[in-house]
Amino acid sequence: MSGFGYIMRCIKSMNFKNLFATVNEIHGITGKNRPFLFCDVVWCGLRYGAGYRDYRLNEWWTLNGKQRKTYVTRGINNSIIKKCNDPAYYHLLNNKIDFNRLFGEYLGRRWIYLKEATESDFEKFMSGLETVVAKPTDEACGRGVEKINKSDYESVGAMYKHLTETGRFLVEECIVQHPVISGIYPYSVNTLRIVSLTSDDGTPNILYAFIRIGNGGRVVDNINAGGMAAPIDLDTGVINNVAFDKDSRYYDTHPQTGSPIVGVKIPMWDEAKELVLKAAKMIPQLRYVGWDVAITPDKPVFVEGNQHPGHDILQMPPHVPDKIGMLPRIKQFIDI
Numbered sequence: 001m002s003g004f005g006y007i008m009r010c011i012k013s014m015n016f017k018n019l020f021a022t023v024n025e026i027h028g029i030t031g032k033n034r035p036f037l038f039c040d041v042v043w044c045g046l047r048y049g050a051g052y053r054d055y056r057l058n059e060w061w062t063l064n065g066k067q068r069k070t071y072v073t074r075g076i077n078n079s080i081i082k083k084c085n086d087p088a089y090y091h092l093l094n095n096k097i098d099f100n101r102l103f104g105e106y107l108g109r110r111w112i113y114l115k116e117a118t119e120s121d122f123e124k125f126m127s128g129l130e131t132v133v134a135k136p137t138d139e140a141c142g143r144g145v146e147k148i149n150k151s152d153y154e155s156v157g158a159m160y161k162h163l164t165e166t167g168r169f170l171v172e173e174c175i176v177q178h179p180v181i182s183g184i185y186p187y188s189v190n191t192l193r194i195v196s197l198t199s200d201d202g203t204p205n206i207l208y209a210f211i212r213i214g215n216g217g218r219v220v221d222n223i224n225a226g227g228m229a230a231p232i233d234l235d236t237g238v239i240n241n242v243a244f245d246k247d248s249r250y251y252d253t254h255p256q257t258g259s260p261i262v263g264v265k266i267p268m269w270d271e272a273k274e275l276v277l278k279a280a281k282m283i284p285q286l287r288y289v290g291w292d293v294a295i296t297p298d299k300p301v302f303v304e305g306n307q308h309p310g311h312d313i314l315q316m317p318p319h320v321p322d323k324i325g326m327l328p329r330i331k332q333f334i335d336i
Helices: 004-013 016-030 034-048 052-057 074-084 096-102 119-126 156-165 269-282
Strands: 111-113 131-135 146-149 170-173 192-198 204-213 228-231 243-245 288-295 300-306
Touching: 016 034, 016 052, 034 052, 034 074, 074 288, 096 170, 096 300, 111 119, 119 156, 192 269, 204 269, 269 288, 269 300
Parallel strands: none
Antiparallel strands: 111 170, 131 146, 131 170, 192 204, 192 288, 204 228, 228 243, 288 300
């Protein structure tokens, strides 16, 4: 499933400095022999398509061979993407303008594309607005996203000039999130990452879901930008386990606000799932998609979509006490 060619490409592009640092980190955690750990990491890469980040985050030193076979690794995730997603349609998700145009009725907010808008158009858009969100059109992981206050500029024209000169051509109204979600952490829009997988018979399914939560005063919720994530029970919509961050720290309450995380029920959960399944049918060429959904006081709305759903958050140790990974569930829907 991982593919020999993929493995060879990984070896050629491997960051050996980070690999050795990871081995040293795991040695510090476990006390296990460094040469043994190094060989085991390499073996897991060759045998299971697991990167050293997979090995570290999912604590592969605690797994036996039978358990390791059930985990979705980087190599396996890439195989799923290759099987399910047609690159010719990636732009519908990767390009935020294309995404907004395709799913406009599900955005729940006004937006403007400054490459196709004059300064006068922007002034009309900003009428009645004080704060907006500005984004580059092709970045991911929250990179380049900026919350902009009109009052910080001498004029709307100066604001327009700043945005166009810095490449933030997509400007959107701010999303107002539901009080239940805002109560966890109010400084970012805490989105739901809901992953759909369309089965081989053409039926879209919800594969898994997490809530992503900001931290440290940041305005984005992405894990790679300092945020955290916690799993959501697909049937009930309840956050049913602890949140984790990039450094594998775990939280049942938010470290900044003190608000509970575990046990919170996502408002309008059934509607959020229906939104994702409806959207999945609109792009059958992309069968494996990570949808970022915000819950407003009135309804769930889309923030963006991702043709490369992350795999490393699926099997964090507290979330898989039986040490059985996500691969058996994926095999319920597709042949891989």
